[in-house]
Amino acid sequence: MANKTDSKEQIEYNTATQQFFLSMMLTNAELYTRVMNIMNSENFDKSLRPVAEMFKEHTDKYKVLPDPAQIKALTGIDIQPIENLNEGHFEWFLDNFEQFTKRQELERAILKAADMLDKRGDYGPIEKMIKDAVQISLQKDMGTDYFADPKTRINKYFNAGGQVSTGWPQMDKLLYGGFSRGELNIFAGGSGSGKSLVMMNIALNWLQKGLSGVYISLELSEELTSLRTDAMLTSMSTRDIRKDIEVTELKVKMAGKKSGSYRVKGLPAQSTVNDIRSYLKEVQIQTGIKIDFVMVDYLDLVMPVSVKVNPNDQFIKDKYVSEELRNLSKELGILMVTASQLNRSAVEEIEFDHSHIAGGISKINTADNVFGIFTSRSMRERGKYQIQCMKSRSSTGVGQKIDLEYNIETMRITDPGEDESNYRPNQQPSPNELMNIIKPQATLVATQPIINQATGEILEPVTKHIVADVQGSKLKSLLNSLKK
Numbered sequence: 001m002a003n004k005t006d007s008k009e010q011i012e013y014n015t016a017t018q019q020f021f022l023s024m025m026l027t028n029a030e031l032y033t034r035v036m037n038i039m040n041s042e043n044f045d046k047s048l049r050p051v052a053e054m055f056k057e058h059t060d061k062y063k064v065l066p067d068p069a070q071i072k073a074l075t076g077i078d079i080q081p082i083e084n085l086n087e088g089h090f091e092w093f094l095d096n097f098e099q100f101t102k103r104q105e106l107e108r109a110i111l112k113a114a115d116m117l118d119k120r121g122d123y124g125p126i127e128k129m130i131k132d133a134v135q136i137s138l139q140k141d142m143g144t145d146y147f148a149d150p151k152t153r154i155n156k157y158f159n160a161g162g163q164v165s166t167g168w169p170q171m172d173k174l175l176y177g178g179f180s181r182g183e184l185n186i187f188a189g190g191s192g193s194g195k196s197l198v199m200m201n202i203a204l205n206w207l208q209k210g211l212s213g214v215y216i217s218l219e220l221s222e223e224l225t226s227l228r229t230d231a232m233l234t235s236m237s238t239r240d241i242r243k244d245i246e247v248t249e250l251k252v253k254m255a256g257k258k259s260g261s262y263r264v265k266g267l268p269a270q271s272t273v274n275d276i277r278s279y280l281k282e283v284q285i286q287t288g289i290k291i292d293f294v295m296v297d298y299l300d301l302v303m304p305v306s307v308k309v310n311p312n313d314q315f316i317k318d319k320y321v322s323e324e325l326r327n328l329s330k331e332l333g334i335l336m337v338t339a340s341q342l343n344r345s346a347v348e349e350i351e352f353d354h355s356h357i358a359g360g361i362s363k364i365n366t367a368d369n370v371f372g373i374f375t376s377r378s379m380r381e382r383g384k385y386q387i388q389c390m391k392s393r394s395s396t397g398v399g400q401k402i403d404l405e406y407n408i409e410t411m412r413i414t415d416p417g418e419d420e421s422n423y424r425p426n427q428q429p430s431p432n433e434l435m436n437i438i439k440p441q442a443t444l445v446a447t448q449p450i451i452n453q454a455t456g457e458i459l460e461p462v463t464k465h466i467v468a469d470v471q472g473s474k475l476k477s478l479l480n481s482l483k484k
Contacts, residue, residue, distance in 0.1 A: 013103065014045075018048050035097050035101075039056070040101065040104075041056065042104075043100070047077070051071055127274060128305060164335055165209070166178050166205060167206070167415075168414075170402040171402055174392075175392060176394060180335075181333050183326070185369045186338055186370045187337070187387075188372050188390070190341070194373060196339070198385075199215070199295045200228055204232050204233060207259040213262060214291060215263070215264045217265070218267050219269070225266075232412045233251070233255050234251040260292065263287075265279055272324075276302075293334055293337070294332075294335070294336055297339060298339035299325065302325070303317065326368075369389070369391060369394075380406055381408060383405050385403075386401055404416070
């Protein structure tokens, strides 16, 4: 028998080797249990296929492997247990049976794909079939032993797990630290609400922290996306950039020396997650950079790979696209941020809920964090953005809002920080804050005396007028909140 040190390439999975696999399963039922999920009778030689099928049928019905005498009687094939097997032999079996199954499945997938290529031009199912064959593996990871090492387990989530600051302290506080790798984060807003601007600003925050990433745009051109980032990075308006391109170039190059790598890629609408995956792999191969984050602008324009759906069936389409984007995030261990459209019913709302997301609740169910963007033309002109947490798996911030500042010239969105002036009705003020809100604000206004320039006589004495400004809007807001 081949020992544990033999390389996988040297083993020929011929009929004798396949029969040996069956004998080892018969010897130790636990081995069969561990490989039953990947075992396919079609992978075996035709002469041994009846035995493999009998193993499956017998264990499904009777919960035990058949006896060698039963096998001989029903199939005419003699399969005998092997004596004196130990743990090393079991490891050899698991390694090689996995490789045998993967090779056989891939070989059949390639042959089937050749026939499918002649009959149709849709490569999605072919790609999935081959990918499934390549990804065949045994479950050797036994998961997390909950009680074994709580400290290491907790640190792994908060540190290695990838809690990365968004660059906006209020949002980090709401999320208990920021976004995590392997999760799907969605910003939802109406048309023209600035979904792309929010994503570009977060991307720039991460770049300035030294992270490297990719911005995938299915709507805006690469040039326009990059120009907006130029404005944010250089604190120059696009008008000023056009006037002084040399200064812009110098500022961008200087900032690039302190930032992570960044690629902006435009893909056509109706692209799939596989198109995104292929591009990311190519970037890593050609540049050698490690991708930390991916921004997909935006989810509603991506089509699923795993099923062929009508683009008008928004619920089903978004369900599969969301799952595939989240799986890609977990597969690559990256920060994944995308955007989605709010429906018409959300236009006049001041509070968002799941019903306001275009396409329904399917993408909400899959996402780890979902945020609604409150803004309007007048708000942006006043330099204001507001974001509401609509869903969060890892925090209790659902329903809370954060206020951000917006520079209309540079399109930079920043966090002004939390202070006492940022009063919100859903927060209870302290007694001192309460008095500041409701008390009248009195202002003394002094008037200058009127003097006769010829005689020096004072025609009108100095007077002081008291002007009281009762802040009625704040009082009204407070009373409304107390009624609730």
